[in-house]
Amino acid sequence: MTAQDVRQIVVDIIADIAVDDDVTTIDDATPLREQLDLDSMDFLDIVMELKKRHKVEVPQEDYPQLATMNSCVEYLTPKF
């Protein structure tokens, strides 16, 4: 799976979680928290969706890797 595919997977998940946010304007280098209405409970949702939809596990100590879209893609791509 390419980095672009993984990015799309993350965007799809965020779009389902943050239903009132615009996910088309995400800046990949800026922390997601600063651009979207996401708090720690919502990051937990992202992790649970990755597991539910793609059987990808993110252990708690790796949550900081999900801070930006760039770091998400970099961290998650090898797991797909």
Added chain:
Amino acid sequence: MTKKYDTIVIGAGMSGLAAAIRLAMFGKKVCILEKHFLTGGLNSYYKRGKRKFDVGLHAMTNFVPKGTKRKPLTKLLKQLRIPWDALELSEQKSSLIQFPSEKLMFTNDFEVFRTEIAQKFPHEIDNFNKFVQYIEEFNEVALDNKTYMAKDVAKKFIKDSQLIEMIFCPLLIYGSAWENDMDFSQFVIMFKSIYLEGFCRPNGGVRTILNLLMDKYEAVGGELIFKAEVVKVIHSGDKVKGVELKDGTILECDKVISSMGHPETMAVTQESPTITNEKSPAVGPLSFCESIACLDKKPTDFGFDHTIVFYNESDTYNYRKPETLFDHTSAVACFPNNFQHDDDFVEGEGIARITYMANYKLWKELERKVYLEHKNDLFEKSIETIKRIAPGFDANILFKDVFTPTTIERYTGHFEGTVYGSTDKLRDGRTSIEGLYLCGTDQGFLGIVGAMLSGISMANLHGLME
């Protein structure tokens, strides 16, 4: 025991539905057991002829505009994945705290309230502003907050007891299980949800919210059984095994999240010998009665614009169980037509709802005939109260309905008709039995938004995060 669930949720009210949605959303096998044949619990609905009524709901608190980040309303919508627009919220016009010697108006713009206080209590405005800042910085939803009383905190900031009484009045009657005071965390929840955020109403009332929750719950594949009264939470070695229904059915599960209330939940657990001396949770002292009057005109037709009035006939606000059937010297009057939109009511008609504090035990011991006479008397007193609040009132009554503490008890199963539950809150939801958790009013969040957030928090903490 045949069928095994990950979690059984007791009660299809706001908190139970929200909890069950979260669990089912992430693949848990969930079943909601509801004693009644309707959803909603304390916030249900009914119909008489062409007229639709909401039970409980005067207004939804916590109004924030679409896109407001990290507020209870937007947080819960995101957790349930319901778009803000789906609620079709309509804001209040204005509300009033009406005491004999002073009135304070507030709207969903907090500066209106601040200006009112600056004009009417100029000597206190600096203190009030400091208090507001303290409230804004307080984390009221931390699950490890200790219980201490709010008036002690308020008095450190504000000296004028009249102002304290007036600020507390709406917050107490819209949420406190305690008499004349409330837990400080709950006070902050209420202060933010009513004064800093505000009142609104979904178009269609409480049905709109419940329909959204039910649609969502179905979409994520949850089960719900109506007319299923839990008579026992089965546990051994202080660990939950399942529940028993009134008809004898036994359902097996790992966890139970109960929205029945703290004393009500513990009553259906068989105490094991090691904890029999534990004190039972307290039943809150307060209950309420309400009159609903359908009018042949809208409130604006008799010159009345306020949405909700917190009315008190003395300068001290006595929020306590009255020694009479009800206390008509203090009331909340709600005029649901006075939200920005009122197109979901019967054409040309208006509605007024008057709530008084009431004494459960006195209502409970009345014989049927006397009970009905007192209900009539209660309605007459309510109309007198409306006339004092809205002096131009000249409408005819087309339909009337009254509920009392015994009505609340019958439909909700809350002991002694409490609405805000027990004074023994369990903020982290944990009970003495492993796998049995509380959600809803006795977990300690308040209002409809609070109830749903309670369900979400408890499902996340006890059902998803392990």
